[in-house]
Amino acid sequence: MAVFATFFGKLSRYLTAESVSKTLHAHVGTVPNPLSKRSKQLKPRIHDAKMFKSVCPYCAVGCGQRVYVKDGKVIDIEGDNDSPISGGCLCPKGSASYQLDINKRRVTTVKYRAPYATDWEEKPLAWAMERIAQKLYATREATFRETNENGKPINNTVAIGSLGGATLDNEENYLITKFFHSLGMVCIENQARI
Numbered sequence: 001m002a003v004f005a006t007f008f009g010k011l012s013r014y015l016t017a018e019s020v021s022k023t024l025h026a027h028v029g030t031v032p033n034p035l036s037k038r039s040k041q042l043k044p045r046i047h048d049a050k051m052f053k054s055v056c057p058y059c060a061v062g063c064g065q066r067v068y069v070k071d072g073k074v075i076d077i078e079g080d081n082d083s084p085i086s087g088g089c090l091c092p093k094g095s096a097s098y099q100l101d102i103n104k105r106r107v108t109t110v111k112y113r114a115p116y117a118t119d120w121e122e123k124p125l126a127w128a129m130e131r132i133a134q135k136l137y138a139t140r141e142a143t144f145r146e147t148n149e150n151g152k153p154i155n156n157t158v159a160i161g162s163l164g165g166a167t168l169d170n171e172e173n174y175l176i177t178k179f180f181h182s183l184g185m186v187c188i189e190n191q192a193r194i
């Protein structure tokens, strides 16, 4: 036992965490890693992609993501090791975020049902944005109150509300809060808070 203790004691002086890690990566057991010539030259497909840090769009946990973009297209989405929330992990839903963006069945239009109509119409997103802006403006003009019944300044409207969802990130929520409060809206709510 004393011999072993001396041996391992001496050995530990030469071993560092880095050298152990290098050895483990380069070996299978005690045999050097049997990488073929071709394998040695292979590179990950994200090696020349640009990486953008983002937040998983699905739920309020807000796990960090790394989005890899090449030639203007998302080619991969992975967990972000630097995220203090998730430390590089993503749940099965977050791991599948790529297919939310790159998916030929992705919905790119909006459904619109006109007042008193029974059928839905397919409309472009730009059309919907324009209509929302017009309705927002008209409703605010019609319902904005500068003072309450006692003459106290209130400068608000309770006729317009905003309900956000978990797919909104910090930056979007910041802009929503700033913009809607500046319009005098007070009914601003979000399903998830990060």
Ligand code: SF4
Residues within 6 Å of the ligand: 056, 057, 058, 059, 060, 061, 062, 063, 086, 089, 090, 091, 092, 093, 094, 095
């Ligand atoms: S990876 Fe999963 S747990 Fe994390 S934010 Fe996305 S959906 Fe939520």
